[in-house]
Amino acid sequence: MEPEHGAPPASPPAPGQSENKTNSSEEESKLNELHPYVQTLNLNDLESCVNLENATFPPNEACSREKFIYRLTTCSQLCLGLFTSATPSDPHPPLRRLSSSSFSHPADSTDPSRHQVLLAHIIATKTDGTTVTDEDMTLPPKWQSEPHATPHLGHKEYGRTICLHSLAVLPEYQDRGLGKTLVLAWIQRMQSAGVADRIALITYDRLVPFYEKLGFEHLGKSKAKYAGGDWNDMVLEFENLPCQIK
């Protein structure tokens, strides 16, 4: 498969990183050969997304399987994955495990044992407001049988604000620039697609600086009560993007 967007080689783990992060020279060398690429997600990626989400978020915050089905059916064009490819004989255990999992798809390669592995994802919907609300995060209960029954819940196709609901990087590959790479590639795609005027999200106090570095503005505490509340509202207006992102 041809990469849709290349990412820089991953850097070695910083001193003091946890034991489960790679530390042998063979594994470091493998990380530098990840050749990650981004690709729009679809329903075929459901199990990879559920696996990644559950490995990354606590159960009360993780997007449910039902919500993944809804979002990947209703607005998959807003969702982006960062993949690599690997074989079941890969020297790096997470890639070996994931490439041989029942839900990984063959990579477009001359080697039939080479499979796609999802390293990170962004899951999003749209809203007609300017920040993310609990209603935007709610799964419309009858979205399949009565799609227009609860228009205030879930994805609003004609909204001009993209809601970033989940940004997740596989724990073994965090702190190597993959999250930043995926968000920047996604912002660029969403802006060029012309489908919205801004991106909004809610996040923890500790990640406010992470999103500020990516161009988001901190608007203060959110009214959202999802998973206990205490979230921060952050917004990125496309019209305020610096030249290098435009």
Ligand SMILES: CC(C)(COP(=O)(O)OP(=O)(O)OC[C@H]1O[C@@H](n2cnc3c(N)ncnc32)[C@H](O)[C@@H]1OP(=O)(O)O)[C@@H](O)C(=O)NCCC(=O)NCCS
């Ligand atoms: C948050 C997350 C997406 C970041 O992805 P990542 O690949 O680990 O981050 P990157 O390596 O791309 O880091 C990019 C920058 O953000 C900083 N950063 C990363 N995680 C951070 C954190 N938890 N707190 C503060 N800064 C952080 C990095 O130091 C780096 O700074 P630099 O550009 O000055 O070097 C990832 O750690 C993750 O999946 N966490 C668990 C799920 C989660 O919290 N998602 C966000 C929900 S709103």
